[in-house]
Amino acid sequence: MTPDFIKQALRNVRYPGFSRDIISFGLVKDVRCEPGSTQVDIEIQTKDPAIPEQIFKDCHAALDDLPDVGEVKINIDIKDAPDNSGAAAANTGKSSVPGIKKIIAVASGKGGVGKSTVASNLAISLAATGAKVGICDCDLYGPSIAMMFGSNERPTANEKEEIIPIEAHGLKLMSMGFLLEDRSPVIVRGPMATRYTQQFLRQVEWGELDYLILDLPPGTGDIQLTIVQTVAVDGVVIVTTPQEVALIDARKAVSMFAKVNVPIVGLIENMAWFECEHGTRYPLFGDGGGVREAESLNVPVLAQIPIEVPVREGGDGGKPIALSPASDSNASRAFHQAAEAVSKAIPL
Ligand code: ADP
Numbered sequence: 001m002t003p004d005f006i007k008q009a010l011r012n013v014r015y016p017g018f019s020r021d022i023i024s025f026g027l028v029k030d031v032r033c034e035p036g037s038t039q040v041d042i043e044i045q046t047k048d049p050a051i052p053e054q055i056f057k058d059c060h061a062a063l064d065d066l067p068d069v070g071e072v073k074i075n076i077d078i079k080d081a082p083d084n085s086g087a088a089a090a091n092t093g094k095s096s097v098p099g100i101k102k103i104i105a106v107a108s109g110k111g112g113v114g115k116s117t118v119a120s121n122l123a124i125s126l127a128a129t130g131a132k133v134g135i136c137d138c139d140l141y142g143p144s145i146a147m148m149f150g151s152n153e154r155p156t157a158n159e160k161e162e163i164i165p166i167e168a169h170g171l172k173l174m175s176m177g178f179l180l181e182d183r184s185p186v187i188v189r190g191p192m193a194t195r196y197t198q199q200f201l202r203q204v205e206w207g208e209l210d211y212l213i214l215d216l217p218p219g220t221g222d223i224q225l226t227i228v229q230t231v232a233v234d235g236v237v238i239v240t241t242p243q244e245v246a247l248i249d250a251r252k253a254v255s256m257f258a259k260v261n262v263p264i265v266g267l268i269e270n271m272a273w274f275e276c277e278h279g280t281r282y283p284l285f286g287d288g289g290g291v292r293e294a295e296s297l298n299v300p301v302l303a304q305i306p307i308e309v310p311v312r313e314g315g316d317g318g319k320p321i322a323l324s325p326a327s328d329s330n331a332s333r334a335f336h337q338a339a340e341a342v343s344k345a346i347p348l
Helices: 003-010 050-063 115-128 190-202 222-230 244-259 289-297 309-316 330-345
Strands: 028-034 037-045 071-079 100-107 133-137 166-168 171-175 209-215 235-240 264-275 301-307
Touching (some): 003 028, 003 037, 037 050, 115 209, 115 235, 115 309, 115 330, 222 244, 235 244, 235 289, 244 264, 244 289, 264 289, 264 330, 301 330
Parallel strands (some): 037 071, 100 209, 133 171, 264 301
Antiparallel strands (some): 028 037, 166 171
16 A cells, blocks of 8 residues: 555545635645554544534545555544634734736725726736736636636646646636536535645645636625735725725725735726727716725726627636727726736835
8 A cells, every 4th residue: 555545535524515625725635554454544624513524424424445455544634723813813824926927916895896807907908018927817706807707728737746726828827716616506614615725725836826817706805815814915995986885995995904914916996997999988887986985095096997799708708808009999908007006016
């Protein structure tokens, strides 16, 4: 019996509630095969006692009946999940990711305001300045970055068990959705979000990147906090529309990130207006709400993005509008402006 053989067998043990196995999650720290006994050391970060219990049972089920294993001993070391409560915990335990110079999160208080559209176009515009850029879709409930980049490839792993990101339009691309077997939404609590994020950022073969853009899930809850507290995020871009309901949530987002000391790079007002072919601007969601909000919050406005059909078409068709020349589209121009402002605010 060899440790490799045991590890192979442990690939059948899934993390409860997820489609991935405990080996690819990196939970198995050591396997020792001696005559008459096999020992497996597992480390889990959770506050839920049912998780180690289930993994313990499943490991025994996977190993006990193998030939020549002898007595199987599963040692589980349970590490407490980080405590996310309060600003005191804010800056502890954050770590940078080797090879990545700057990490920028794109967030929104409210869903559907164009956060993923902004994240993808910002990433493309930053890449157009010559920077090496990666984008990571952290939205488990509605991962859409892969579609926006026209990719339905599934990533593979290298020999170090790191996930190799997909490449599209010159960017490296990872989506948490790639790890889900089906497309159904998953309940992810803080500890799991931490594990996912850590795995994403550490067990992905990102290589050398100037900027990694994190497309956060919408909202201002535990998951967003956990993610920005797990890694050293250099700044967050908040996306809103000019509409009051979106602004209220954008305000909450600004205050949440400020509380945990993540620098606010600025606000992007998306869907700022629609311009008809005669050049008249219609502020469909209200006029200048984002700009006024930014002023009152004392954060910069990075760009105002108009509503344009090609923005939506580009997103659905896997070719974000920022790939089009700025002269062809006001939205494309605005995204390039936003990238310029971001790269000034967060220089390499
Ligand atoms: P979120 O990530 O906030 O949920 P999305 O980026 O998925 O939002 O955008 C929601 C929808 O609105 C998508 O279909 C997208 O193509 C469209 N959309 C976003 N911004 C614009 C815009 N400026 N012009 C036209 N359509 C847009």
